[in-house]
Amino acid sequence: MRIILCGFGVVGQSLAKLLASRADDLYKKYSIKPKVVAVSDSKGYIIDKQGVNLIKTIESKQKFGTITKYHDNNKYDYSSSNLIDNIESDILIETTPSNYEDAEPGMTNIITAMKKKMHVISVNKGPLALAFPSLTEMARHNKIILRFSGTVGGGTPILNYAKNSLYGEKILSFSGILNGTTNYILTKIEHGMTFNSALADARKKGYVEANESLDLDGLDSAAKLVILANWIMGMKVTLSDISINGIRNINQNDIRTASKNHCVLKLISQCNQKLNVGLQEIHHNDPLCVDGTLNAISFTSEHSGTQTIIGHGAGGIETASSIIRDMINIKQNIPNNEI
Ligand SMILES: NC(=O)c1ccc[n+]([C@@H]2O[C@H](COP(=O)([O-])OP(=O)(O)OC[C@H]3O[C@@H](n4cnc5c(N)ncnc54)[C@H](OP(=O)(O)O)[C@@H]3O)[C@@H](O)[C@H]2O)c1
Numbered sequence: 465m466r467i468i469l470c471g472f473g474v475v476g477q478s479l480a481k482l483l484a485s486r487a488d489d490l491y492k493k494y495s496i497k498p499k500v501v502a503v504s505d506s507k508g509y510i511i512d513k514q515g516v517n518l519i520k521t522i523e524s525k526q527k528f529g530t531i532t533k534y535h536d537n538n539k540y541d542y543s544s545s546n547l548i549d550n551i552e553s554d555i556l557i558e559t560t561p562s563n564y565e566d567a568e569p570g571m572t573n574i575i576t577a578m579k580k581k582m583h584v585i586s587v588n589k590g591p592l593a594l595a596f597p598s599l600t601e602m603a604r605h606n607k608i609i610l611r612f613s614g615t616v617g618g619g620t621p622i623l624n625y626a627k628n629s630l631y632g633e634k635i636l637s638f639s640g641i642l643n644g645t646t647n648y649i650l651t652k653i654e655h656g657m658t659f660n661s662a663l664a665d666a667r668k669k670g671y672v673e674a675n676e677s678l679d680l681d682g683l684d685s686a687a688k689l690v691i692l693a694n695w696i697m698g699m700k701v702t703l704s705d706i707s708i709n710g711i712r713n714i715n716q717n718d719i720r721t722a723s724k725n726h727c728v729l730k731l732i733s734q735c736n737q738k739l740n741v742g743l744q745e746i747h748h749n750d751p752l753c754v755d756g757t758l759n760a761i762s763f764t765s766e767h768s769g770t771q772t773i774i775g776h777g778a779g780g781i782e783t784a785s786s787i788i789r790d791m792i793n794i795k796q797n798i799p800n801n802e803i
Pocket residue numbers: 470471472473474475476504505506507529530544558559560561562569587588589590614615618777778779780783
C-alpha cells in the first residue's frame with residue numbers, strides 16, 4: 465500500500481509513529497504493508513520510492529523544523545499537488561490544516577489524487593465542509609474510496625458507529641458536542657471562571673486552534689455537522705447551509721437561567737429539521753452533559769431510541785489511529801484486495 469502523506473504536523477507525525485510501531489501487526493492482522501513514498505510539509509517534500517524512513521523523518525522535523533533536511537538532494541519547488549501528480553501511489557493521506565475560506569491546500573490535493581484514481585483519507589475538514597457532495601460524487605465517478613473517520617470525533621468512531629452499528633436503522637435526528645475546546649471553556653465558566661480566563665487556560669493547555677475563531681465562533685463544530693449530515697443523513701449540504709453561533713456571546717444571565725433549570729449551557733450541533741450550531745441548555749441528567757474536552761453525540765433513530773456515544777474528540781495519536789482504521793477499511797473494500 466503506497467502512501468503519500470501531505471502535512472507532517474501533530475497528526476502526520478503521530479501517524480508516522482503508529483505506522484513504524486505497528487508494521488508487523490498491520491501485516492499479520494490485515495495483510496497491509498504500508499509504504500510511505502512521499503511526505504510533504506509547508507516547506508517542501510521528501511520522496512523515496514523504496515519507502516521513506518519515518519523515524520528519520522520525525523527526527524528531521526523535530527531537529528530542523530522541516531522534513532526537507534531528510535536528504536541532502538531535495539528540490540523544494542514542488543507543491544503537494546505537483547507531488548501527488550508526479551509520484552505513483554495508492555492512497556493520499558491529507559493532514560494539512562483545515563481552512564474554511566477556500567479549503568486549500570487540501571482541496572487541490574484531494575482532487576488531484578482522485579483524478580489519478582488514488583484512494584483518499586482526509587482528516588482535514590475544510591474540503592469536506594465546503595464541498596462534501598461534489599467530492600463524494602467525484603470519488604464515485606472515479607471509482608475510488610474517500611474516507612474521513614478522523615474528521616469527527618478524532619479517535620472516537622462517531623461516523624463509523626452511526627453508519628455501521630446503526631446499519632438498517634433510520635436515524636431521525638442527532639445532536640451533540642463536537643468541539644472539545646469550547647466544551648472545556650464552557651465547563652470552566654460553569655465552575656466560576658470568566659470567559660477570558662477560561663480561554664487563556666484552554667490556550668495554555670494547547671487546546672485552542674491557532675485561528676481561535678474556528679473554535680469560538682463555531683466553525684469547527686459546523687464543519688463536523690456538515691460531514692455528519694451528508695454521511696449519516698444523506699443530505700447534500702455545505703457550510704453555508706448551517707446557522708452558526710459560537711460561544712463568545714455567553715453571559716451570566718443565561719448561565720443563571722440554565723442553572724435554575726438544572727441545566728448547563730453547551731455548544732450543540734444539531735440536525736433536526738434544521739442544521740444549526742449554538743448554545744443550548746442541557747439538563748444535568750442528559751448523557752450529552754459531559755465536561756472538559758469530551759465530545760458526545762446522541763443519535764435518535766426510528767426503532768432503537770436514542771443512543772449516545774462519548775469520547776475524546778481530538779489528539780494526534782487518536783486521530784492517527786482513525787487513519788489506520790480508514791486504511792484497513794479501504795483495503796477491505798477494494799476489489800481483489802489489490803493494494
Ligand atoms: N490535531 C488533532 O487532534 C486533529 C483532530 C482531528 C482532525 N484534525 C485535522 O487534521 C489536520 C492536521 O492537524 P494537525 O493538528 O496535525 O495540524 P498541524 O500540526 O498544524 O499540521 C499541519 C501540517 O500541514 C503542513 N502544511 C501546511 N500547509 C501546507 C502545504 N501547503 N503543503 C504541505 N503541507 C502543508 C504543515 O507544515 P509545517 O509543519 O511546515 O507548518 C504541518 O506539517 C487539520 O486539518 C486538523 O483540523 C486534527
